[in-house]
Amino acid sequence: MIEIAIFAFAAFLLLILTFWKRKSPAVLRELPALARLQRAIGVSVEDGSRLHVSLGQGGLLNAQGGSALAGLAALRIISERTSVSDKPPVASAGDPLLGLLTQDTLQAGYHAAGVDELYAPTSGRITGLGPFGFAAGAMPITANENISANLLLGHFGVEAGLLTEAAERESVQLIGASDNLAGQSILFASAQDALIGEELFAAGAYIGAGPSHTASLTVQDLLRLIVILALLGGAFLKFAGMI
Amino acid sequence: MRILAAVIAIAAGLLVLAGYFFPEISVLVTIQTLLLNWALLMLAAATLVGALNLAAVHTNKIRRREKGNLYSAVLLVFLFGVFMLGLIFKPGHEVMRLLLNGLLLPVEASLMAVLAVTLLYAGVRLLRRRADFTSLIFVATAALILLGSATLPFGNIPVVTSISLWVKQVLAVGGARGILIGVALGSLLTGLRVLFGADRPYGGN
Numbered sequence: 507m508i509e510i511a512i513f514a515f516a517a518f519l520l521l522i523l524t525f526w527k528r529k530s531p532a533v534l535r536e537l538p539a540l541a542r543l544q545r546a547i548g549v550s551v552e553d554g555s556r557l558h559v560s561l562g563q564g565g566l567l568n569a570q571g572g573s574a575l576a577g578l579a580a581l582r583i584i585s586e587r588t589s590v591s592d593k594p595p596v597a598s599a600g601d602p603l604l605g606l607l608t609q610d611t612l613q614a615g616y617h618a619a620g621v622d623e624l625y626a627p628t629s630g631r632i633t634g635l636g637p638f639g640f641a642a643g644a645m646p647i648t649a650n651e652n653i654s655a656n657l658l659l660g661h662f663g664v665e666a667g668l669l670t671e672a673a674e675r676e677s678v679q680l681i682g683a684s685d686n687l688a689g690q691s692i693l694f695a696s697a698q699d700a701l702i703g704e705e706l707f708a709a710g711a712y713i714g715a716g717p718s719h720t721a722s723l724t725v726q727d728l729l730r731l732i733v734i735l736a737l738l739g740g741a742f743l744k745f746a747g748m749i
Numbered sequence: 750m751r752i753l754a755a756v757i758a759i760a761a762g763l764l765v766l767a768g769y770f771f772p773e774i775s776v777l778v779t780i781q782t783l784l785l786n787w788a789l790l791m792l793a794a795a796t797l798v799g800a801l802n803l804a805a806v807h808t809n810k811i812r813r814r815e816k817g818n819l820y821s822a823v824l825l826v827f828l829f830g831v832f833m834l835g836l837i838f839k840p841g842h843e844v845m846r847l848l849l850n851g852l853l854l855p856v857e858a859s860l861m862a863v864l865a866v867t868l869l870y871a872g873v874r875l876l877r878r879r880a881d882f883t884s885l886i887f888v889a890t891a892a893l894i895l896l897g898s899a900t901l902p903f904g905n906i907p908v909v910t911s912i913s914l915w916v917k918q919v920l921a922v923g924g925a926r927g928i929l930i931g932v933a934l935g936s937l938l939t940g941l942r943v944l945f946g947a948d949r950p951y952g953g954n
Contacts (some may be wrong), residue, residue, distance in 0.1 A: 510770050511769065512937075513766075513770075513937075513941075516937055516938065516941060517941055517944075518946070520938065520941050520942070521945070524947065532766065536823065565771065565792075567785070567788055567789070567790075567792065569807070569936075571940070572936025572937070572939045572940060573932075573935075573936065573939075574764075575939045575940070575942075575948065575950060576935065576939045578948070578950035579939070579942075579948045579950070582948075582950065595799035602795035602796040602798070602799040603788075603791065603792055603795045605799045606795050606798060606799075607800075607950045607951060609782040609802075609951045610950065610951055614949075614950075627802070627805070628805055628809060630802075631802060631803065631806055632799035632800075632802055632803060633803070634803075635796070636798075636857070638856075638857045638860045638861070639857070641860070643803075643859060646817050646820065649817070650810075650815060650816045650817045651755045651817070664858075664864060664868075665868050667864045667866070667868050667871065668860065668864055668867065670864060670871070671867045671870075671871075681768075685932045685935075685936070687925055687928060687929070690928070692868065692871075694873075695868070695875050695887065696867070696868070696871035696875075696885065697873055698878070699758075702928070703927070703931040703932060704928075704932055704934060704935040705933035706932075706935065706949055707932075707935030707938065707939055708935075708937070715948075716947070718942050718945070718947035718948070719942070722939070722941070722942060723939055726931075726934045726935060726938055729752045729934050729937075730930070730931065730934060732858070733927075733930055733934075740798055
């Protein structure tokens with residue numbers, strides 16, 4: 507019953523706030539990694555270099571689906587903004603279903619930019635199955651395809667270390683976000699810009715994915731506040747011997 | 750077509766969710782199981798499409814004589830070789846197991862070994878690249894945990910071991926739970942956006 511209540515409450519808030527945010531401009535706090543992501547998108551169009559967006563190896567049929575969908579939402583905007591560039595973006599995934607959606611999302615971006623004819627199905631790739639197979643397949647993209655920035659947005663475990671190393675070796679910028687704790691710690695230690703925790707889910711709002719993304723950030727903040735109050739309340743009641 | 754794709758995706762999502770929320774209604778659970786089984790079948794088909802996509806990418810690299818095309822050729826030879834052997838011998842056969850245990854697993858293990866060195870190097874470079882308070886805390890915590898859990902030649906240092914245990918069991922667990930709650934909330938809202946059709950990563954829209 508509690509989960510239905512949380513779901514219904516979150517859904518209600520998201521709907522209300524999405525309509526509200528359509529009328530008012532989004533006010534977002536500064537996240538240096540996402541500010542650099544905006545710059546990387548602009549630079550790739552201006553200097554004719556390519557962006558590599560990697561969505562990790564999270565499947566859509568398990569708990570990592572959320573991070574995969576967040577990565578796809580960001581990819582949709584990135585592909586729309588950079589599809590007219592001399593070197594359109596390339597996307598990699600380590601899960602078959604995610605790979606198919608990657609291609610579909612890239613195609614949607616090209617369609618939105620009005621350049622359907624420039625879309626190449628090989629720009630969305632399944633580089634390998636399993637963490638290391640995926641990383642081994644994605645590493646050469648940085649070295650061989652005139653990449654100006656790597657964006658890791660999705661589910662990455664320890665294999666993120668191999669991708670950051672590949673980027674470091676080529677002196678290519680890397681912005682990384684993962685829903686996995688091991689992946690986050692590795693990205694924090696080895697990437698120039700790492701997003702921690704739920705910041706992965708904020709990427710869409712920061713690159714202009716629309717009011718539903720900014721509304722979902724507000725709902726996340728509200729729900730987080732409720733969770734904090736519930737935790738503090740529970741601790742107080744336990745301390746007072748009431749539960 | 751785009752509207753049909755959205756209707757199918759939203760309806761399937763809501764039905765699967767209803768099966769989780771109301772397990773006592775058997776019709777919903779049956780529909781949920783059916784939809785998940787279909788998704789698994791699609792996953793198998795998508796794997797084949799993914800392999801073909803991979804082959805297309807690397808064939809193009811060889812045709813255009815791009816950088817690293819020799820590795821692409823090796824990949825294609827092994828991809829089709831293993832695929833053909835799988836068709837001939839079936840996946841449970843001794844030959845297939847030999848390929849898995851003698852080739853794939855050692856290669857993955859070697860990548861894991863490379864990763865260990867890479868991470869050590871990244872840890873050393875961290876303070877040079879980003880010399881701030883959080884990086885300092887990160888490196889100090891990593892060193893403390895390593896000192897507390899490693900077998901030292903002169904035996905464990907009691908104070909370090911107890912502080913390390915406390916950091917692991919109190920600070921790290923608390924922080925990890927906080928991050929995971931944030932990730933769970935983010936996943937919930939992302940899923941809701943897809944259910945409402947605000948994000949549609951399908952149907953070319």
